[in-house]
Amino acid sequence: MTFEINGQEHTLDIPADITALEVIRSLLGLTGTKEGCGIGECGACTIVVDGKSVNSCLMLGAQLDGTKVLTVEGLATEASLAPLQEQFMKNHGVQCGFCTPGILMSTHALLEENPDPDTEEISKALAGNLCRCTGYQQIFASVKAAATASRDDRITGGKNG
Amino acid sequence: MKSEYNSIGKNIQRRDIVEKLTGQANFCADIALKDALSLKVLRSSRHHAVIDKIDVSDALKIPGVVNVFTAADIPGKNLMGIINKDQPLLAHDKVRSLADPVALVAAQTDEIARQAIKVINVTYTDLEPIFDIEAALAPGAPKIHKKGNTLFTRRIKKGDAGTAFETCHTIIEKKYMTHAVEHNYIEPDAGAGYVDEDGTLVIYASTQNPHYDHKEVQGFLGLKDDQVRIIQAATGGGFGSKLDLNVQGFIGLALYHLKQPVRYVYTREESYLATAKRHPFTIHMKTGADKNGKLKAIHIRAYCNTGAYGSYGIAVASRSAVHGTGPYEIDHVDIECACIYTNQPFCGAMRGFGAPQMAFAHESQMDLLAKKLGMDPMEIRMLNGFKKGSINGTGQQLIDSVGYPECLEKIMPYYEEALTNWVTEKTTPFTKRGIGIGGMWYGIGNTGVQNPSTARIELDQNGRVILYTGCADIGQGSSTILTQVAGEVLGIAPEAIQLVVGDTKFTTNAGATSASRQTYISGNAVKDAAEQLARVLLTEGANKLKVSKTALSFGDHSLQIAGHPERSVAFDWLAKRIHEKGVSLSWQGYFDPETIPLDLETGQGSPYATYAFACHLALVEVDVLTGQVSVKKIVAAHDVGRAIHPENVIGQICGGVAMGVGFALMEAFEFGKTLSMKDYHIPTCADMPEVIPIIVESVEPTGPFGAKGVGEPALIPTAPAILNAVSHALGKRLYSLPADLESVLQASIDSGHFGPEEKM
Numbered sequence A: 001m002t003f004e005i006n007g008q009e010h011t012l013d014i015p016a017d018i019t020a021l022e023v024i025r026s027l028l029g030l031t032g033t034k035e036g037c038g039i040g041e042c043g044a045c046t047i048v049v050d051g052k053s054v055n056s057c058l059m060l061g062a063q064l065d066g067t068k069v070l071t072v073e074g075l076a077t078e079a080s081l082a083p084l085q086e087q088f089m090k091n092h093g094v095q096c097g098f099c100t101p102g103i104l105m106s107t108h109a110l111l112e113e114n115p116d117p118d119t120e121e122i123s124k125a126l127a128g129n130l131c132r133c134t135g136y137q138q139i140f141a142s143v144k145a146a147a148t149a150s151r152d153d154r155i156t157g158g159k160n161g
Numbered sequence B: 001m002k003s004e005y006n007s008i009g010k011n012i013q014r015r016d017i018v019e020k021l022t023g024q025a026n027f028c029a030d031i032a033l034k035d036a037l038s039l040k041v042l043r044s045s046r047h048h049a050v051i052d053k054i055d056v057s058d059a060l061k062i063p064g065v066v067n068v069f070t071a072a073d074i075p076g077k078n079l080m081g082i083i084n085k086d087q088p089l090l091a092h093d094k095v096r097s098l099a100d101p102v103a104l105v106a107a108q109t110d111e112i113a114r115q116a117i118k119v120i121n122v123t124y125t126d127l128e129p130i131f132d133i134e135a136a137l138a139p140g141a142p143k144i145h146k147k148g149n150t151l152f153t154r155r156i157k158k159g160d161a162g163t164a165f166e167t168c169h170t171i172i173e174k175k176y177m178t179h180a181v182e183h184n185y186i187e188p189d190a191g192a193g194y195v196d197e198d199g200t201l202v203i204y205a206s207t208q209n210p211h212y213d214h215k216e217v218q219g220f221l222g223l224k225d226d227q228v229r230i231i232q233a234a235t236g237g238g239f240g241s242k243l244d245l246n247v248q249g250f251i252g253l254a255l256y257h258l259k260q261p262v263r264y265v266y267t268r269e270e271s272y273l274a275t276a277k278r279h280p281f282t283i284h285m286k287t288g289a290d291k292n293g294k295l296k297a298i299h300i301r302a303y304c305n306t307g308a309y310g311s312y313g314i315a316v317a318s319r320s321a322v323h324g325t326g327p328y329e330i331d332h333v334d335i336e337c338a339c340i341y342t343n344q345p346f347c348g349a350m351r352g353f354g355a356p357q358m359a360f361a362h363e364s365q366m367d368l369l370a371k372k373l374g375m376d377p378m379e380i381r382m383l384n385g386f387k388k389g390s391i392n393g394t395g396q397q398l399i400d401s402v403g404y405p406e407c408l409e410k411i412m413p414y415y416e417e418a419l420t421n422w423v424t425e426k427t428t429p430f431t432k433r434g435i436g437i438g439g440m441w442y443g444i445g446n447t448g449v450q451n452p453s454t455a456r457i458e459l460d461q462n463g464r465v466i467l468y469t470g471c472a473d474i475g476q477g478s479s480t481i482l483t484q485v486a487g488e489v490l491g492i493a494p495e496a497i498q499l500v501v502g503d504t505k506f507t508t509n510a511g512a513t514s515a516s517r518q519t520y521i522s523g524n525a526v527k528d529a530a531e532q533l534a535r536v537l538l539t540e541g542a543n544k545l546k547v548s549k550t551a552l553s554f555g556d557h558s559l560q561i562a563g564h565p566e567r568s569v570a571f572d573w574l575a576k577r578i579h580e581k582g583v584s585l586s587w588q589g590y591f592d593p594e595t596i597p598l599d600l601e602t603g604q605g606s607p608y609a610t611y612a613f614a615c616h617l618a619l620v621e622v623d624v625l626t627g628q629v630s631v632k633k634i635v636a637a638h639d640v641g642r643a644i645h646p647e648n649v650i651g652q653i654c655g656g657v658a659m660g661v662g663f664a665l666m667e668a669f670e671f672g673k674t675l676s677m678k679d680y681h682i683p684t685c686a687d688m689p690e691v692i693p694i695i696v697e698s699v700e701p702t703g704p705f706g707a708k709g710v711g712e713p714a715l716i717p718t719a720p721a722i723l724n725a726v727s728h729a730l731g732k733r734l735y736s737l738p739a740d741l742e743s744v745l746q747a748s749i750d751s752g753h754f755g756p757e758e759k760m
């Protein structure tokens, strides 16, 4: 099977019964994606496949064939954090950090599709991501700040262009 | 207004934030050790039984199984427990619950290990199991441990409650129940380890107390201090359950015998079964007041079911007894809280150590008293609340930093606004609105026992400062805060301090990350270390700059004559000079809070050196047809002493409120029935109300820059406030947690949906 992950193409032979999560963590060694429950309840394993956020523990490895995958390792560049990560840093959206990769993936997919979500829409995007530490408030603040920052960028961009 | 501090009170960047945002932080399950074997424990299939025989021969025949260990393979002492040692690493003579580990398999893969445990044959002779407190205390009940079924009772006796009740105008007497709760940190317990070239067993742990882990593993294996090294890996939350050894002992045992890398990652299901829960409580509480609402007497008999082992049960019983009065001055106190063994899987520490359970009871009592006396819930709390000079149930006078009145004052405008405008607003016919108050106090540190912390600060020859601390940062942010404390003393940016955290080879014991103690106790230890280093720097700085030490101030990695930054001397120069003179550049700090042990009969003493205070206001809507409670807003005022990192404090408050919402409305761990995350629901973002955190800074003179703590206090008032609000909405009170759909619906039906009268 062949697929692209964080901009890199991989061709792998995988056992039929392993999950996408196992492919990513065990075969590719990308351990940023976490396992919290293995049954689709916690969202720690969330990745973005062809623009949509999915629980990789519920997805078969074979289903990755032909897809474009983004994991938490693919967000930042060598030089800098992605704007979404920046905002989680500034708005204290991380405590223990175990839920963080999944939450970043869910909200990244949201913002790609809807750059200006309201509280309700953020809530919907995060419904499957559990966080036991933060009570979510600073996570919401982080996502909203990321949306605002990108809107300001667009406005400035518009003016200049 | 410009702050008098450079670092304290600033929302600086969290230490490990970039790693956590980019997926680079290594949690135990992420640690790649070449050729690591998988471990898996076979747990008891019986609630209570004698082990006659364990036959592992079939398991050993499976290709890929490397070995199977039982109690007989433990070379040292096969018992653990931080307060009382009653829990074997692997069961030897009997099993006391379904969680008890019986044999440990090491195999090439997880799958092979799973197969192997299925074919281990254990022969048991069943004993009568006991699940509840009544059965455990019945005369002639089978003994779960040799010493009997009562592990511990804490008594607090002050004045003469019996006589005082006779003079009370109003008395409320009720029974309250709470449920077992799962910590449900998102990272399941895990660990990994290898044997290094010197033969030292190196164990990575997801832990709240690396130095305790170290001592226990050493004890199991009969090894010397330097033969075991615990390194705290990135830890995905703990909330009390990662105070116990979850996988560390198994990893140590396998390393000892196999000398080959091993790893053990609990599935969520095993984490649910095998780790501690919050103690379920039964509380009989009787509170009496005079006609003006002044509290006169309290009588409490409380029981907590600790299951098969003590873990932190003694601390839970002790703390809950001390906190039974609530944050109120009462002259006549008669409290007993007993911790009882049963054959349920064990309970242990969980955020608040019994104080959240007790707060549900004492705050319900306050509202019941207020109602009967025709008082306002805020008024009765204001009247009785601790203030400077108050004496608590243990006979300790609260002298400084008693911010309860201020917390109430901060809540007051929100309360009045909600009462006059929000509650009265028109809603749908089947929605009832209510508001409720929850108050709390919380002693910082362990109860009536010495619980010191240590830390070390070093200046290297290049003038860099390195802080060594055994304090486990489990996400709450202690590492960041400790660098703020050290940075403030030494006049350097906290970010410039190098950190070594939770590695027993390099750090010294900071005690547990629990009891909301690390900011206050380890903060003080770090401050002490930093001040000692500062003294040495000042001496050498004065020598060099030829002025008195008092004329010097710290600049950026330098000392300067105050007001003359051009006349300065850099740390690296000072470091070399101090070293040449044969003076140490490495200083150890120490702090042990001032406490007086509680008398075993009367509970009189000084259990804590300082207390945090808080008050929450909850606004709820109850759907009277479905029993659905929707929490709309929580206003949370917390006296934290000094907020060293305000955004971290807010993070603790918001996270605590979330856990409080779960405790109040949805979380019930049913032993034997709650098996996976499908069966247990914690709040999602959709369950969360708007939280308005209010930081009250009633500076604690003995705290590092005035700080106390907030981790556990954050959760404690939430459930009482919500339950009082539900009762306000329905005119019907619930006495059992969680107030789930069914019980709220029942209360709604009992109250005739809109019943105006509370039936007491």
Ligand code: FES
Pocket (backbone or CB within 6 Å): A034, A035, A036, A037, A038, A039, A040, A041, A042, A043, A044, A045, A046, A055, A056, A057, A058
């Ligand atoms: S690990 Fe996939 S949803 Fe929990």
Ligand code: FES
Pocket (backbone or CB within 6 Å): A094, A095, A096, A097, A098, A099, A100, A130, A131, A132, A133, A134, B186, B236, B237, B475
């Ligand atoms: S930050 Fe710990 S689970 Fe979200």
